[in-house]
Amino acid sequence: MPTYVYRAVDSKKGCTHCRRGFEIIQRMAESPLSLCPQCNHPISRVLFAPSVVVKGSPVTETDRKIKEYEKEGKWSHAAELADKEAEKTKRQDLKTRALENYKKAGYNFDKYDT
Ligand SMILES: [Zn+2]
Secondary structure (H helix, E strand, O other), X not given: OOEEEEEEOOOOOOOHHHHOOEEEEOOOOOOOOOEOOOXXXXXXXXXXXXXXXXXXXXXXXXXXXXXXXXXXXXXXXXXHHHHHHHHHHOOHHXXXXXXXXXXXXXXOOOOOOX
């Protein structure tokens, strides 16, 4: 079955799920989704192969490593690595990822004055 990529129509609305885009496996016969299953904001199908959706940021060795950490639930490791790489490459997607992983690791940026 083919994998489709969906993304929020308005990138300023929606949840982190659809703003960043997500992949979903659907049957050919199934009608395309028009609303995000998590937040119900309008989404549209991205007409690229999944591998080229993340424009301008090829999957690097570091990306793979971060993914590995995330899979193992080592959020602080993943966050630090993403953070470092984001500094180096100026990649906004990694910056966002680092923040998300820091949050998952239990860091609280609202009260970071301990
Ligand atoms: Zn959403």
